Amino acid sequence: MDERVREHAAVLVDWSARIETGDDVVVSVAEDAHELGVAVAEALGERGANVTTLYGSDELSRAYLKGAESEGRDFDDDPAVDRAIFETADAYLRIGGGRNTTATADVNRETRQAYAKARKGVREARMDTDWVSTVHPTRSLAQQAGMAYEEYQEFVYNAVLRDWEALAEEMAEMKAILDAGDEVRIVTERDEAPDTDVSMSIAGRTAVNSAASVAYDSHNLPSGEVFTAPYATEGEVFFDVPMTIDATRVRDVHLVFEDGEVVDFDAETGAEALASVLDTDPGARRLGELGIGMNRGIDRFTDSILFDEKMGDTVHLAVGRAYDACLPEGESGNDSAVHVDMITDVSERSRLEVDGELVQRDGTFRWEDGFDD
Structure with missing residues (x-):
């Protein structure tokens, strides 16, 4: 593992989220952010935190929204299970880095909008935690930025690993x-x-x-x-x-x-x-x-x-x-x-x-x- 990945994880856990022993932490890991997810899990284990992991996949979100769209269904307001996860968490760490930066581009805009409105309560519960969002440098993000992958890695770590x-x-x-x-x-x-x-x-x-x-x-x-x-x-x-x-x-x-x-x-x-x-x-x-x-x-x-x-x-x-x-x-x-x-x-x-x-x-x-x- 690139040592900068572990440094990124340490900044996220220690400086950014200020995780302490016994904290209940929800970690969402995107498809291609596995390596940083592993480093973060290791750091959380060392600090004595309790961890629940989620799979933060835009491709899964697209599949769900397209399925709902095909049936013309409405979305339940304030999904109780999702809301409960964040209501009982001390911290939420979102590690972005998916395979496709436009994975939901073909989902009807009204469907995306309705889904966002329905999940307002979940969003509020998530934002009541000590939440931090970051990204792992991936090839899809490098392509979106118009950079070579190695060039993009250097860019991300110059931005993240600061004094x-x-x-x-x-x-x-x-x-x-x-x-x-x-x-x-x-x-x-x-x-x-x-x-x-x-x-x-x-x-x-x-x-x-x-x-x-x-x-x-x-x-x-x-x-x-x-x-x-x-x-x-x-x-x-x-x-x-x-x-x-x-x-x-x-x-x-x-x-x-x-x-x-x-x-x-x-x-x-x-x-x-x-x-x-x-x-x-x-x-x-x-x-x-x-x-x-x-x-x-x-x-x-x-x-x-x-x-x-x-x-x-x-x-x-x-x-x-x-x-x-x-x-x-x-x-x-x-x-x-x-x-x-x-x-x-x-x-x-x-x-x-x-x-x-x-x-x-x-x-x-x-x-x-x-x-x-």
């Missing part, structure tokens, strides 16, 4: 700025595409220093972003980083906000998939997240939101559900069955302001070398 304590200290500065701020404005200028000029309120919100650990209210490995839950959004934003939404390639998204809600939208490709997301429920047309990428170990776009949204020189906005960690106790944020991130490159001709003060220019933060150049 997370040092990065957490740097991101704490961005968190402090957002926590003290009332309004964020993002501006970018494009020669051959719509400009971005969008403002949003963050007053009363708490930013998350997403340092790849539940100790920081962070649930992705790799991570490396600071995010919060905005509201009262006004203006327009252009997302120039391609992405896959609902198994559909989406490119060059333009959203227009009024009174906090998307009132107009377009996309060069994948507009139908975008429309389906926005029509999921009322909360799907409002923002649930503003995220600022700060992981400079991620140096290219790979059509994987797990990596792309954490990349330095990017900002992302998500329509849909807001994370409770960003909200005052007892307050409900934007609620939706979806949470879909979209990314814009801010490495050139851009600025990010908090309460009118410049925090980032052309991808460089004001505490970094080169900001004053």
Whole structure:
């Protein structure tokens, strides 16, 4: 076994999930993530945790959904067995790495949407655990990223095997700025595409220093972003980083906000998939997240939101559900069955302001070398 696999497992179990002796841990392992699954199981055994394993297969999900679709059946709300698994778990570790990144592409979009709505209770129970999601570098993901397999392995481990304590200290500065701020404005200028000029309120919100650990209210490995839950959004934003939404390639998204809600939208490709997301429920047309990428170990776009949204020189906005960690106790944020991130490159001709003060220019933060150049 590649020693980096064991290092990945150790980061996941120790730094990210903070597993302790006696913890009940649910581990979901995708088809081609077996090697990392084995390393994680070994690490959990060494730490004295109790383990339940699930087979996280998109191909199995496709078969189930196609079968249900052929019979025209409805989905049971809140499946009791699935919900019970997570209600009794201390932690949930999801190890992605399937055989086909578009395995469910031929499932009717309405079927996928209905299934997601029906499982909202399961999703809530899962998110109440100390959950962490990561991926094992696989050939299908390498192909999606446009890389050789060995090249992609190097990319993944550069993003995952970081000095997370040092990065957490740097991101704490961005968190402090957002926590003290009332309004964020993002501006970018494009020669051959719509400009971005969008403002949003963050007053009363708490930013998350997403340092790849539940100790920081962070649930992705790799991570490396600071995010919060905005509201009262006004203006327009252009997302120039391609992405896959609902198994559909989406490119060059333009959203227009009024009174906090998307009132107009377009996309060069994948507009139908975008429309389906926005029509999921009322909360799907409002923002649930503003995220600022700060992981400079991620140096290219790979059509994987797990990596792309954490990349330095990017900002992302998500329509849909807001994370409770960003909200005052007892307050409900934007609620939706979806949470879909979209990314814009801010490495050139851009600025990010908090309460009118410049925090980032052309991808460089004001505490970094080169900001004053």
